[in-house]
Amino acid sequence: MVEDCNIKQMQNNCYRQSKVPDEFMLQLRVPGALIDAKWLDVIQHICQTWGNGSFHLGTRQTLNAPGIKAQNIPSVNDYIEPYLKAVECDLCNVQMETRNGYPYIAPRNIMACIGSVHCINANINTQNISHKLEKEIYPNPYHIKISVSGCPNDCAKAHFQDLGIVGCTRPIYDMDRCIGCGACVRKCEKAATRVLSLNDKHKVSKDACCCVGCGECVTACPTGAWKRPNRIFYRIILGGRTGKQCPRMGKLFANWLTEDSLLGMMRNWPKFSDWVLGGKPVYIHGGHLIDRAGYQRFKEFMLDGVTLNPEAIIAESVNWAETEYRSNIHVKPLSKHQTVK
Amino acid sequence: MENTSTYHLQADELDALFAHLEEQYLVYAPVRIPSGGRYAQTDSVLYRPVHRYEDIEYRERSTYPMKEVLTPITQTLFYFTEDQYQESKPPAKDLLIFGRACDINAIRIQDQIYLLNGGVEDPFYKRVRDRAKFVLMECAQQFEGCFCCSVGANVTDMHAMAFSFGERDAQIEVSDEAFRDYFSQAKPSDYSIRFPEENELKVNYPVIDRMDMANRLKDHPMWREFDDRCIACGSCTVACSTCTCFESTDIVYTQNAHIGERRRTCSSCMVGGFDQMAGGQCFRNKTSEKYRYKILHKVYGHDARFHTGPMCVGCGRCSARCPELISYPATLNKLSRAIEEIQPEEVAHHA
Ligand code: SF4
Ligand code: SF4
Ligand code: SF4
Ligand code: SF4
Ligand code: SF4
Numbered sequence: 197m198v199e200d201c202n203i204k205q206m207q208n209n210c211y212r213q214s215k216v217p218d219e220f221m222l223q224l225r226v227p228g229a230l231i232d233a234k235w236l237d238v239i240q241h242i243c244q245t246w247g248n249g250s251f252h253l254g255t256r257q258t259l260n261a262p263g264i265k266a267q268n269i270p271s272v273n274d275y276i277e278p279y280l281k282a283v284e285c286d287l288c289n290v291q292m293e294t295r296n297g298y299p300y301i302a303p304r305n306i307m308a309c310i311g312s313v314h315c316i317n318a319n320i321n322t323q324n325i326s327h328k329l330e331k332e333i334y335p336n337p338y339h340i341k342i343s344v345s346g347c348p349n350d351c352a353k354a355h356f357q358d359l360g361i362v363g364c365t366r367p368i369y370d371m372d373r374c375i376g377c378g379a380c381v382r383k384c385e386k387a388a389t390r391v392l393s394l395n396d397k398h399k400v401s402k403d404a405c406c407c408v409g410c411g412e413c414v415t416a417c418p419t420g421a422w423k424r425p426n427r428i429f430y431r432i433i434l435g436g437r438t439g440k441q442c443p444r445m446g447k448l449f450a451n452w453l454t455e456d457s458l459l460g461m462m463r464n465w466p467k468f469s470d471w472v473l474g475g476k477p478v479y480i481h482g483g484h485l486i487d488r489a490g491y492q493r494f495k496e497f498m499l500d501g502v503t504l505n506p507e508a509i510i511a512e513s514v515n516w517a518e519t520e521y522r523s524n525i526h527v528k529p530l531s532k533h534q535t536v537k
Numbered sequence: 538m539e540n541t542s543t544y545h546l547q548a549d550e551l552d553a554l555f556a557h558l559e560e561q562y563l564v565y566a567p568v569r570i571p572s573g574g575r576y577a578q579t580d581s582v583l584y585r586p587v588h589r590y591e592d593i594e595y596r597e598r599s600t601y602p603m604k605e606v607l608t609p610i611t612q613t614l615f616y617f618t619e620d621q622y623q624e625s626k627p628p629a630k631d632l633l634i635f636g637r638a639c640d641i642n643a644i645r646i647q648d649q650i651y652l653l654n655g656g657v658e659d660p661f662y663k664r665v666r667d668r669a670k671f672v673l674m675e676c677a678q679q680f681e682g683c684f685c686c687s688v689g690a691n692v693t694d695m696h697a698m699a700f701s702f703g704e705r706d707a708q709i710e711v712s713d714e715a716f717r718d719y720f721s722q723a724k725p726s727d728y729s730i731r732f733p734e735e736n737e738l739k740v741n742y743p744v745i746d747r748m749d750m751a752n753r754l755k756d757h758p759m760w761r762e763f764d765d766r767c768i769a770c771g772s773c774t775v776a777c778s779t780c781t782c783f784e785s786t787d788i789v790y791t792q793n794a795h796i797g798e799r800r801r802t803c804s805s806c807m808v809g810g811f812d813q814m815a816g817g818q819c820f821r822n823k824t825s826e827k828y829r830y831k832i833l834h835k836v837y838g839h840d841a842r843f844h845t846g847p848m849c850v851g852c853g854r855c856s857a858r859c860p861e862l863i864s865y866p867a868t869l870n871k872l873s874r875a876i877e878e879i880q881p882e883e884v885a886h887h888a
Contacts, residue, residue, distance in 0.1 A: 312577040319577045346577075365577070372611045377808045379770055397788050398802065415575055415860070418772040419610060419803070420583070420601065426572040 201266050210298040211269060218266050222247075223258040224279065225298070227288055227306040227334075228326030228344070230313065235259075238279055246272050256305045256341075273297035288330040302339040302479060306330055307353075311346035311363065318346030319411050320363030320428045325455065329361070332462040337477030338469035338485075341437075348388075348410045348431070355446045358482035359462075360433035364409030365424040366452065366507070373421035374399050380413035380422055387412045409452075429507070430458045435516055437483045441525060442518040449514065452507040460502035468497035472536055488534050541712045543730075544723035548705040551590035557719055559588065562670075563628060565606045566635035567599035568592055574600070575860065584634075593635060595702040598680040602778040602854060603640040604647055606632065607665050610775075610803045614661050614785075619795045632669040635700070638732055639683075639850040641671050642690040643778035646850070649843050650781040661801070670713065673699035676733050682853030684866060685733055687740040690850035692732045699730040740866045742847055743873040745837040750879065755829065757875045763825040766861055767807075773855035773865065774805030774831065779848050782806065806830050832868055 203213045211220035224239060239259040243251045248263025264272060273296050280294040292299055306329055309315065311322030322344045333340055344361040345352040354360020376398035384392040388410050391403040400421075409429060414422040430453045436446030450461070469477075472485040486494045491514045499510070520526075546554060558564055566587045573581030581600040587593055613625045636644075644666075651662035673696040676683075685691040697713030708728040711717055745751050774780045784804040789797040804811055807827050812820045821827045839848030855865045 316576055321578065372609065375610060375771070375775065375803050375808070377771060377804075377810075398786050398800075411577070416770070417575075418770045418775045418808075418858075420573060420575075420581055421610075423570070423573050423581075424577060428577075 199266050206266070206269070208299075208301055209269075209273075209296070210301045211264065214262065216263070219248075219262070220264050220266060220269065221252065221260050221262040222264055222272060222276075223254055223260050223301075223305070224276065225283065225305045225334075226257055226259060227283070227330040228308045228323035229257040230308070230310065230323050231283060231287075235279060235283075238276070242272060242275065254305070257307045258305050269297070284330070284334070288327040288334075290331050290334050292335045299335045300337055302337050302477070303333040303335070304339070304341045306333075307343035307357075309344070309346050309352040311344070315346055316415065317349055317410070317412075318363065319365040319409070319424065320344075320346050320430075322346045322352070322363065325361065325363075325430070325458075328455070328459055329462055332459060333465060336466050338466055338473075338482070339479060340465060340469075340482040348408045354433045354436075356436040356438060357433070357446065358435065358437070358486070359449075359465075360436060360446050361458070362431040362433065364429040364431050364452070365411040365414070366407070366409060366429060367411060367414050367422045368425050369400060369402065370421050370423065371399050373419045374417075375419055375421075376400075377418065379416045379418060383412045383416035427454065429453060430455070432458070432461075434511075434514060435483050435486055437481065439481075440521060442520050444516045444518040447511070447514045447516055449511050451509050452505075454505040454508070457502060457504045457508050461498045464498050464500055464502070467500075468494060471497065484534075488536050490535065493536070541710050542717075542720070543708055543710045543726045543728050544720045545708055545726035545728065546706060546723055548590065550723065551707055554719060555587070555589055558633060561631055562633035563630045564588075564633045564635075565603075566593040566672075567595070567597075569594040569597075587635075590707065593702070595674055595700075598637075598683075598852070598854065598857070600854070600858065601776055602643065602852070603634060603636040604643065604778060604781075606634050607644070607647065607669065608651075608662065608781070608783070608801075608803070612661070612801045614799045614801055616798045617787075617796070625798075627664045628668060630668075632665065633672060633697075634669055635672045635674050637674045637676055637852075638693045639685040639690045639852040640778060641673060641693045641695050642685075643850045643852065644671070644695070645845075646779040646839070646848055647781055649839075649845070653843070670697040670715075671695055672697060673730065675699060675701040675730050677702065679733060679736055680853060680857075682738060682856050682864075682866070683733070684736050684738045684740045684851035684853065686736045686851070687738075687742055688847045688849055688851045690852075691734070691736075701728060701730055736851070738853075738866060740851070740869050741873045742849070743836050743869055743876055745833075745840075745876065748841070750876065751833060751837045753879050754833065754872070754875060757879075759871050759875050760825040760829045763828040763863070764823055766863055767824045767828045768861055769807050769809060769824045769827055770860065771805050771808040772858040772860060773863075774807045775803060776854040776858040777805075778850055778852045778854065779835070780805055782811070784811070806834070828863075828868075832865075832872065836869070836872065 198217045210223045242261040246264045246268040247261040252260035252262055254260045277294050284290040306326045308322035308326045312318035326344050341357045342359050343352045343354050343357045345354045346363045348362055354362050378394050381392040381394055389406050389408045391406050393401050395401045414424055432450040433446035434449035469485055472489050564587050565584050567582045568585040570581045570583050582594045582597050583601055584605050615622045615624045651659040698716055699710040701708040710730045782805045783801045786800050821830055835848045
């Protein structure tokens with residue numbers, strides 16, 4: 197006999213329904229995707245004790261235990277409490293009840309590339325900012341997908357999130373340290389946006405407007421003539437998504453934000469979602485909320501009360517290019533329009 | 538050392554000392570530059586003017602060498618108009634430069650090139666060098682890749698004072714009479730400054746004593762790997778305490794082609810275009826040839842001219858800066874083995 201299961205409730209607690217009746221897959225959040233390796237014992241124990249013995253590496257960098265029987269979920273929730281406390285409460289400063297497992301699934305795990313703890317290309321510590329973002333979006337009932345890349349290489353696919361965060365730098369040039377070797381010029385041309393050139397003074401000129409903020413020039417420079425400033429900047433790529441209907445790559449929404457500006461805006465996300473959904477938290481992807489509100493309303497909400505740093509620039513409008521799996525999918529009877537009035 | 542006295546100064550006395558020294562000297566020392574490193578959230582340590590004791594970063598080897606104080610990366614030598622020129626300004630004061638034993642020994646090699654090479658003194662070097670004195674920084678601990686002891690650069694007497702650094706105090710040994718007066722009120726101490734005696738890294742520094750050996754080594758297969766490994770970026774030579782190469786460029790001002798300045802800019806055999814002649818001809822096209830030239834110049838070329846041994850003080854900066862993780866000591870050891878290989882062959886050949 198199939199056990200009576202409230203699968204919506206279970207999904208909300210981060211147990212995903214399996215095609216095998218009565219089985220669920222736990223997804224442990226790993227905001228920033230880097231944790232103490234000791235926690236591997238915990239997920240292994242769950243998989244081997246309550247799961248079916250296999251382990252799945254979640255596509256959003258969660259640690260997944262498939263094949264958990266519904267009746268065992270309370271035991272698993274007891275068992276993961278120390279993990280929730282350590283990762284959510286201690287690491288990310290999230291205020292939440294940890295006794296009954298995860299309270300919400302809607303804000304999806306914040307993905308991140310390894311960033312500056314390891315990667316030679318990175319501009320930022322992707323874990324630090326992921327932890328701070330987790331505190332802003334979790335726990336709450338509104339869906340959002342965020343991913344953080346340490347540099348514009350975007351290994352963490354910020355271009356395919358509702359909000360993709362990219363760590364950038366604005367290199368400073370010390371002309372007196374420059375030997376005119378052209379290494380930065382060649383690197384920018386090969387790896388970035390070709391904004392550097394050697395001038396007739398045997399020094400470097402820069403077309404600053406199109407610098408993508410990758411810092412490749414800094415890494416390439418043998419003398420330290422290019423240097424990262426002692427502050428970091430963020431870019432937000434907006435409205436990327438995958439899916440059956442109209443997947444699309446995100447577009448540049450905001451550039452050269454400081455951490456304060458970024459977090460200030462993110463604090464407005466739940467308010468924006470709440471407004472679009474009229475206070476009724478239903479499980480709708482964040483990107484669709486932006487569609488329903490329209491970019492201009494979204495922008496107003498996100499910027500509300502935020503004092504942007506002087507370098508920050510914001511898109512006046514955004515034109516996404518969608519892949520429509522049914523042409524003219526957006527053309528429908530007025531009664532079916534979901535635009536918030 | 539004879540005729541030295543040592544004093545123990547606390548933080549406030551040290552600041553007073555620096556203020557006093559600054560009346561006559563521009564004081565240069567390694568300074569930490571936050572986020573100045575090649576990779577994010579890494580710092581660099583550069584030579585900068587310092588005003589207080591705490592400005593000095595003594596816990597880490599400087600990323601770039603002391604030579605930058607005497608021969609800055611970019612230096613204007615003189616300004617010219619149609620038929621006149623004006624020399625750039627010499628330093629406003631005498632120079633007092635903090636450095637370790639290897640750094641100070643490296644100045645002897647800089648001196649050879651700028652003052653003793655072919656009987657011509659470089660006036661732009663001489664005008665700063667004559668006014669420079671050195672303060673030895675005691676190496677309380679060694680850094681990754683130091684091998685000063687393998688090249689005899691671990692001791693020096695070319696310093697006016699020596700500092701043993703503490704968090705909030707310092708032991709200062711004074712050997713130059715000219716500095717004695719600064720310490721008339723200071724508390725004497727029986728501390729004695731130590732030089733590094735042994736490095737963890739030991740390098741079998743190769744010796745090439747004849748040109749035919751150097752020529753045979755040029756064809757050795759050991760260089761081939763560097764075509765793939767070395768990117769000819771010049772990080773090693775810019776960071777090298779003993780490399781001296783530069784290029785001279787006349788910069789003509791945009792608004793008037795008859796007015797401009799002559800600049801001297803650091804350059805090196807590892808940087809593309811360095812050996813390019815009029816007409817575009819280059820001698821060392823392959824990266825392995827550039828790298829081979831650098832190594833053989835340090836081991837053989839310099840010594841063949843000056844007979845003073847390695848053109849290297851074992852400071853370890855070249856390897857520390859190489860983005861491709863090419864170890865200069867590892868190359869030296871390979872070279873020593875190559876020499877050993879060739880030697881018996883030669884004996885057999887001549888027998
Ligand atoms: S996005 Fe940049 S920082 Fe992150 S892993 Fe890729 S290259 Fe490294
Ligand atoms: S940060 Fe990147 S895009 Fe900007 S100048 Fe440097 S290499 Fe080019
Ligand atoms: S890489 Fe550095 S030294 Fe070379 S041209 Fe660029 S800024 Fe100048
Ligand atoms: S070759 Fe390397 S170890 Fe020798 S002086 Fe130059 S930087 Fe220092
Ligand atoms: S040895 Fe290393 S630092 Fe020197 S030029 Fe080659 S890659 Fe650059």
